[in-house]
Amino acid sequence: xxxxxxxxxxxxxxxxxxxxxxxxxxxxxxxxxxxxxxxxxxxxxxxxxxxxxxxxxxxxxxxxxxxxxxxxxxxxxxxxxxxxxxxxxxxxxxxxxxxxxxxxxxxxxxxxxxxxxxxxxxxxxxxxxxxxxxxxxxxxxxxxxxxxxxxxxxxxxxxxxxxxxxxxxxxxxxxxxxxxxxxxxxxxxxxxxxxxxxxxxxxxxxxxxxxxxxxxxxxxxxxxxxxxxxxxxxxxxxxxxxxxxxxxxxxxxxxxxxxxxxxxxxxxxxxxxxxxxxxxxxxxxxxxxxxxxxxxxxxxxxxxxxxxxxxxxxxxxxxxxxxxxxxxxxxxxxxxxxxxxxxxxxxxxxxxxxxxxxxxxxxxxxxxxxxxxxxxxxxxxxxxxxxxxxxx
Numbered sequence: 001x002x003x004x005x006x007x008x009x010x011x012x013x014x015x016x017x018x019x020x021x022x023x024x025x026x027x028x029x030x031x032x033x034x035x036x037x038x039x040x041x042x043x044x045x046x047x048x049x050x051x052x053x054x055x056x057x058x059x060x061x062x063x064x065x066x067x068x069x070x071x072x073x074x075x076x077x078x079x080x081x082x083x084x085x086x087x088x089x090x091x092x093x094x095x096x097x098x099x100x101x102x103x104x105x106x107x108x109x110x111x112x113x114x115x116x117x118x119x120x121x122x123x124x125x126x127x128x129x130x131x132x133x134x135x136x137x138x139x140x141x142x143x144x145x146x147x148x149x150x151x152x153x154x155x156x157x158x159x160x161x162x163x164x165x166x167x168x169x170x171x172x173x174x175x176x177x178x179x180x181x182x183x184x185x186x187x188x189x190x191x192x193x194x195x196x197x198x199x200x201x202x203x204x205x206x207x208x209x210x211x212x213x214x215x216x217x218x219x220x221x222x223x224x225x226x227x228x229x230x231x232x233x234x235x236x237x238x239x240x241x242x243x244x245x246x247x248x249x250x251x252x253x254x255x256x257x258x259x260x261x262x263x264x265x266x267x268x269x270x271x272x273x274x275x276x277x278x279x280x281x282x283x284x285x286x287x288x289x290x291x292x293x294x295x296x297x298x299x300x301x302x303x304x305x306x307x308x309x310x311x312x313x314x315x316x317x318x319x320x321x322x323x324x325x326x327x328x329x330x331x332x333x334x335x336x337x338x339x340x341x342x343x344x345x346x347x348x349x350x351x352x353x354x355x356x357x358x359x360x361x362x363x364x365x366x367x368x369x370x371x372x373x374x375x376x377x378x379x380x381x382x383x384x385x386x387x388x389x390x391x392x
Contacts, residue, residue: 056123062086065116065123073110077155078289078377080108084116084125089289089331089361089392155289160313161365161375167211167234167267168304168315169277170368174230176216179275180204183258191269198238199258200276209279210261212236212270219371221319222299222386228319228370231302235274236266289331289363292391296325296332300387301371309382313375316362316383321370330364332374335388336381356388 065084081088108114115126180202185192192198216230244259263270304315320326338354360379364372376383 058118058121058123060086061116061118061123067116069114071108071110071112071114075110076157077108080114084114087392089291156363156365156375156377157313161315164304164315164373165366168231168366168373169213169234170219170229170231170317170371170373171216172229172369174216174218176213176230176232176275176277178202179213179277180210180259181276182212182261182270182272182274185272191271192263192266193269194236194263194266196263196270198261198263198270199244200261201244201256201258202276204240204244204259205278207278208240209264210238210240210276211279212238212263213275213277214268215273215275219301219317222301223319228301228321229368231317232275232277233268235268235270237264237279238262238270238276239264289329290327292325292327292330292332294325295391296320296330297388297390298324299337300383300385300389302385303383304373309384310376311379311382312360312377314383316374316376318362318364318372318374318389319370321368321372323369326364326367326372328365328367331377331392332362332364332389333358333392334360334362334376334379334383335390337384337387359383359387361392362389 062083062085069080069083071080078088117124117126180200182192182198183201184199186197189196212235213232214235216232218227219229219231220226221228238261240259241262242260244257247255247257249255261276298318298320300316301319302317303310304317307314310316318326318332335356336359338356340351340353342349343352359381360383361377362374363377364374366373374389
């Protein structure tokens, strides 16, 4: 299937910092043909023009920012941004070159060279391509509009979140309660693995591929106790192979005949009572990191999986969603929830709560109505439910 790409570049006029060049604009894409290019407002274009002329203050650079960097196959835009910037999440704002092409995607590829130009107290990042054996480089920016899958760098390590894009899901209500369910197994087996047969009852459509979920569990707001959604734990996948229905036995009695499924993959052992849902169109999105434009505060509602604490590259659930202004690609500061204790130096022994302390960063990659999934980009100490997040 042909995949087209579109510009996914948010320019935030509130922060007048400047240019990392056309190299650091990524594309958003999906497995289906996407809509037209995103509109660029006059205000956004004006900000980009200002940025293009000025560059960024040298003070915005990382202390050890290199003069150049050759892009490697396993680089990500986040990795590269950390080389040059104190705040890597700000790289989409640092746009300024080739404004006539602002509606087109600009990608960088392994083998290209990024050059840091620091003149007049300002810094600009130029994208060039090595030519010949002498190490000379052509410094003009290059624009490439191309089909996906040709090796362009992702913004973050996609392998960390890919399993969660369609496997982990939060329902606003507990829709799985009425979803098709496994009612029996081949030869009465207690658990099902890949290749085993499962028998299913429920409202099945024409779809062939289904996901298997364990019964959904409610997720509550840590602050209010309100149920914000229901998380369905992914078990595996199954293929619909034979339609069910009813039959009449030799005595003339009507009998229910379940539909037949074959388990095609198993993250956990499936069993009787597990629920099925149609596999959705697979998402493939190269996320553009950016800070929330408005104040966005909340807490970690849960950790994905069975762990009591989480660390770098693990997934957490946040108690804010699209209705609160959360977007895919938001970068958030992670704060450790301050401990509650007693002041033993005071004879009255009053209760005290220590301040929340900055602990790391989060990257939001999937957003539901009232909750979101985020990847822990960094964490100095173990992350727990009730820890806070704020704009970075």
